[in-house]
Amino acid sequence: MTSSSLPFRVGYGEDAHRLGAGHPLVLGGVTVPSERGAEAHSDGDVILHTLADALLSGVAAGDIGQYFPDTDAAWKDLDSARIVSRVLDIVRERGYALGNLALVVTLDRPKLGPLRADIAANVARLCGLAPAEVGLSFKTSEGLAPDHVQARATVLLVRADD
Numbered sequence: 112m113t114s115s116s117l118p119f120r121v122g123y124g125e126d127a128h129r130l131g132a133g134h135p136l137v138l139g140g141v142t143v144p145s146e147r148g149a150e151a152h153s154d155g156d157v158i159l160h161t162l163a164d165a166l167l168s169g170v171a172a173g174d175i176g177q178y179f180p181d182t183d184a185a186w187k188d189l190d191s192a193r194i195v196s197r198v199l200d201i202v203r204e205r206g207y208a209l210g211n212l213a214l215v216v217t218l219d220r221p222k223l224g225p226l227r228a229d230i231a232a233n234v235a236r237l238c239g240l241a242p243a244e245v246g247l248s249f250k251t252s253e254g255l256a257p258d259h260v261q262a263r264a265t266v267l268l269v270r271a272d273d
């Protein structure tokens with residue numbers, strides 16, 4: 112249990128990767144048809160990495176680099192669902208449960224709107240939430256960051272009953 116007795120805690124996270132040819136574009140565990148994907152040590156899933164950092168920040172437990180160092184070969188090409196699962200355990204160990212989450216993905220191309228329901232459903236499944244608890248917004252960078260995919264997340268954590 113954490114020493115916090117707050118009934119609610121907020122968490123926030125961000126992640127970004129450069130886009131490159133020959134990499135899959137994986138968002139919330141869903142592979143998005145795209146000519147370019149995230150250049151990354153792991154699967155480069157900015158939604159799940161952002162979510163993991165938001166969860167850890169919500170219980171003031173550092174960030175995913177401490178738990179999953181990108182210099183560690185064991186984490187190369189790691190399925191990010193495993194990162195989220197481990198981080199949800201840490202949140203639970205500290206006495207909190209995930210209430211709802213809000214995600215924003217910034218990506219110029221391709222359009223993600225058609226995949227909103229699929230991505231939200233998969234993120235909800237990984238988090239043990241109903242899809243209605245997963246808010247998912249998509250934005251372009253208006254050409255300011257055409258070679259990057261970025262995500263930001265806010266989570267609401269609810270204190271579990273003792």
Ligand code: C5P
Nearest residue numbers: 218219220221222223224249250251252
């Ligand atoms: O960034 P902007 O406000 O111009 O985006 C307009 C709309 O395009 C967004 O509200 C979102 O619904 C959609 N969009 C999308 N996929 C993206 C970026 C934006 O579906 N990669």
Ligand code: MG
Nearest residue numbers: 250251252253
């Ligand atoms: Mg706009």
